[in-house]
Structures are given as structure tokens and as C-alpha cells.
Amino acid sequence: GENVEQHPSTLSVQEGDSAVIKCTYSDSASNYFPWYKQELGKRPQLIIDIRSNVGEKKDQRIAVTLNKTAKHFSLHITETQPEDSAVYFCAASRGQAAGNKLTFGGGTRVLVKP
Amino acid sequence: DGGITQSPKYLFRKEGQNVTLSCEQNLNHDAMYWYRQDPGQGLRLIYYSQIVNDFQKGDIAEGYSVSREKKESFPLTVTSAQKNPTAFYLCASRTGQGSNHPQHFGDGTRLSIL
Numbered sequence: 001g002e003n004v005e006q007h008p009s010t011l012s013v014q015e016g017d018s019a020v021i022k023c024t025y026s027d028s029a030s031n032y033f034p035w036y037k038q039e040l041g042k043r044p045q046l047i048i049d050i051r052s053n054v055g056e057k058k059d060q061r062i063a064v065t066l067n068k069t070a071k072h073f074s075l076h077i078t079e080t081q082p083e084d085s086a087v088y089f090c091a092a093s094r095g096q097a098a099g100n101k102l103t104f105g106g107g108t109r110v111l112v113k114p
Numbered sequence: 115d116g117g118i119t120q121s122p123k124y125l126f127r128k129e130g131q132n133v134t135l136s137c138e139q140n141l142n143h144d145a146m147y148w149y150r151q152d153p154g155q156g157l158r159l160i161y162y163s164q165i166v167n168d169f170q171k172g173d174i175a176e177g178y179s180v181s182r183e184k185k186e187s188f189p190l191t192v193t194s195a196q197k198n199p200t201a202f203y204l205c206a207s208r209t210g211q212g213s214n215h216p217q218h219f220g221d222g223t224r225l226s227i228l
Binding site: 001006034042043044045046049089099100101102103104105106107 | 145147154155156157158159162164170172173204208215216217218219220221222
């Protein structure tokens with residue numbers, strides 16, 4: 001089955017700096033890659049997603065890039081703010097052929113220092 | 115994601131007891147999912163259902179059971195066979211059976227052993 005690895009497990013950045021989280025996946029048939037943000041004790045919330053026919057997607061301060069050949073995708077947060085502090089999860093899916101199941105990475109705890 | 119309701123918020127299980135976690139959605143979503151989250155870890159899929167009266171095992175189904183008698187409801191039973199049930203349980207749903215619609219999560223149920 002699919003395996004998703006996420007790095008780093010923790011990331012500390014100064015407010016205003018950029019943060020980058022990287023994920024690799026094993027199943028070349030995966031075609032959908034969402035990113036979720038989870039605050040302590042809360043539900044994961046979708047922040048951005050990308051499909052395999054797109055190499056990059058941006059939404060304000062957040063961007064995701066996908067390299068299908070290398071089977072990795074990354075989350076970029078620019079101009080970080082204290083409210084960006086949370087745990088971020090990447091995930092991968094093979095789509096309808098596999099029940100649209102998501103396989104999650106282990107998470108990255110991001111701390112933005114004021 | 116106010117349309118996905120999980121209850122109770124906190125649940126305690128005694129030795130040898132089965133407990134049932136509720137997940138209800140009013141979003142008219144076809145597919146529903148149950149995940150388990152252990153402290154400091156990612157989400158792992160327990161069971162999922164793409165349509166009423168049908169469900170499939172995920173990666174860690176042992177010790178759990180589900181039913182999908184109504185489109186809006188997908189209860190999860192943690193049986194006495196699950197020897198380490200302490201975790202945060204998250205229910206998710208998504209629209210349509212086409213690929214690559216995002217999953218949205220409920221607020222979760224935190225289960226502990228008495």
C-alpha cells in the first residue's frame with residue numbers, strides 16, 4: 001500500500017520567515033495530495049490541495065509544489081505569523097480507484113516565534 | 115465543517131466493554147471515513163464507506179466494527195478485542211464518488227480506558 005513520509009517532524013521559525021515541509025510518497029498511482037492544519041485538540045482542516053496534473057498551486061501565503069517523477073511534494077508558508085503555529089499533515093490518495101482513501105504523513109509541528 | 119457532528123466529545127471505556135462513537139453529517143456526502151490518531155502521530159484509517167450499506171476495512175480495522183444503514187450516519191464500535199483503544203478518533207466525509215474531492219473532518223472523540 002501507499003506510504004507517506006514527512007519531514008521535518010518539528011520546525012521552529014522566526015515570525016516573518018518562510019517554512020517548508022516536505023513529503024514523499026511511494027505509490028506512483030497517487031494523484032491527489034491535500035495538506036491539513038491541526039491545532040491542539042482540534043480537527044484537521046484542509047488548507048490546500050494539489051492534483052497530479054498540476055505542478056504548483058498557491059493560495060495567498062501558502063503554496064504547494066509537486067514533483068511526480070521524484071514522488072515528492074512540499075508545502076511552503078511565507079511570511080509566517082504566530083497563528084501559523086500548529087501541526088501540519090500531508091496526505092496522498094489514489095482517488096476513486098482506491099476508495100478515495102487518504103494515507104497521511106506523520107505530521108510536522110511548526111512553531112512560529114514572535 | 116459544522117455539518118459533521120461527532121459525539122460524545124469524551125468517552126471512557128471499562129475493561130471488556132464495547133463502546134460506540136457517533137458520526138452524523140448533514141452535508142449529503144456519499145463517503146465517510148473513520149481515523150484513529152495517537153499522540154504525536156498521523157492519522158490512520160480504520161474503516162470507510164463509499165455508499166450506504168457498504169463499507170471496507172482500512173489499515174487498522176482489527177478490534178473495530180462499523181455500520182452504514184443511513185447516508186448521514188456512520189457509527190464506529192470499539193470492541194473489547196481492541197486492547198489499546200486510547201486515542202483521538204476522527205470521522206470525515208466527502209462529496210461524490212469522483213476522484214479528488216477533499217475530506218472534511220468532525221471535531222473528534224477522545225477515548226480513554228478507565
